[in-house]
Structures are given as C-alpha cells and as structure tokens.
Amino acid sequence: MTTELAKLAPSSVPRTIGRIGLGAVLMLAGISHLTFARDSFQAQVPEWLPLDKDFVVLASGIVEIGLGASLVGLPRQKVAVGFIVAAFFVAIFPGNISQLVTRTDAFGLSTDAARGIRLIFQPVLVLWALWSTGAFAAWRARKR
Template structure:
C-alpha cells in the first residue's frame, strides 16, 4: 500500500476513534470519562466531559472531512488535544480510579504510554512529520 494511502487510512481511523470517544462522552461512557477529570479542573466533571466530547466529535469530523489544505493545522490541534487531556490520564492513575477496564494501577500506568502514540499518530497522519 502506498504511504499516502496509509496516512489517509490512519487519519480516517483516528477521526473515527475521536468521534466514537466523543459520542461515548455524551452517552454510554459519560460516568467513566468523569473518572479521568482531575479534581483541580475548575468546571464540574460532567460539564468537562460534555465539552470535551463535543470537541472530540468536531475534531474527529474535521480529520475525516476537512479539505486537504487544512489537514496540518487539524493534526496539530488533535495532537494538542491529546496533550491537553493527558493530565486526566495521570489523575486516573494517581487516584486509582477505575474506568474503561483500567482497574489496576499497572493497567492505568500502561495507559499513560499510549498518549504519546496518539500525539504521534495525529501529527504523522496529517503530514506534520515526515
């Protein structure tokens, strides 16, 4: 498969994942996502989950549907989102909050290493990295 096709498929898959996660924020996984909101966030946990869900749906849609000329900017925004929510993953680990099958400290710790993968994926699939 040509590298261009791989990047396009990766971008679509990432976008679909964001849309799915965003829908989860608003519906079936709403309580689980609240477990990841650090206590220091000034908004109510449910408000934070709803707003981040809307942002994820919008960003996932943009990754899939936006014109090619905007993909680098959208990729940087997606990477920024993954960096911005990382404190939630740290909070889930440090507070031993179970959600999404992450019911041990070892699993929550291992999850921390996936966030940099998402950042790389967002940048690589939108041609921000060669």
C-alpha cells in the same frame, strides 16, 4: 502559513487511512462521552480542575466529535487539524495521569499497571495525529 505547510505535507494511502481511522476513533470517543461512557469519563476528570465534571465531559466529547469530523472531512486543512488534534491529546493527558495517581477505576482500568500502560498510549495518539496528517513532516520540511 497553513497553506505553505499543507503543500509540504506528505500524502499516501497509509497516511490517509490513518487520518480517517483516527477521525473515526475520535468521533466514537466523543459520542461515548455524551452517551454510554459518560460516568467513566467523569471519573477521569481531576479533582483539582475547577469545572463541573459533567461540563468537562460533555465539552470534551463535543470537541472530540469536531476534531474527528475535521480529520475526515477537511483533508486540505489536515496539517493544521493534525497539530490541533495532537495538542488536544497533550491537553487531556493530565486527566490520564490523575487517574493513575488517584487510583481511579474507569474503563476496566482497575490496577496501577493497567492505568500506567494506558499512559503509554497517549504519546502514540499524538504521534498518530502528527504522522497521519503529515503535520510533523511538513513542519520539518519548512525548516529546511
């Protein structure tokens, strides 16, 4: 099924640039999880999550690096990777909501307005992943 979807995925220079750009953003974010922004990411881990905050930050950083590298280095699997990246962005959204609800300052987001505006960008990341990989278009074309 993944091969079928890959054949249906549109491809263009803007989509390719978008896919590689998103991959680079994810790799940088993953590296920051492991290094200079580790404390800020720990502040975003919801209190209700029954896992060690440092483990969550390190694991999500490694996942982000892997997803970013996959976006850049696996163009033939771009549709599957696009769906996985979109699902990842959905999965981490509760952490962003928690940051707003608990009024946790991190990454310079020190007001409710700033934290609220950040929430708007999570769906943008989901759409970016689905558009740049052609995943959504391939899925829709499969339905026809």
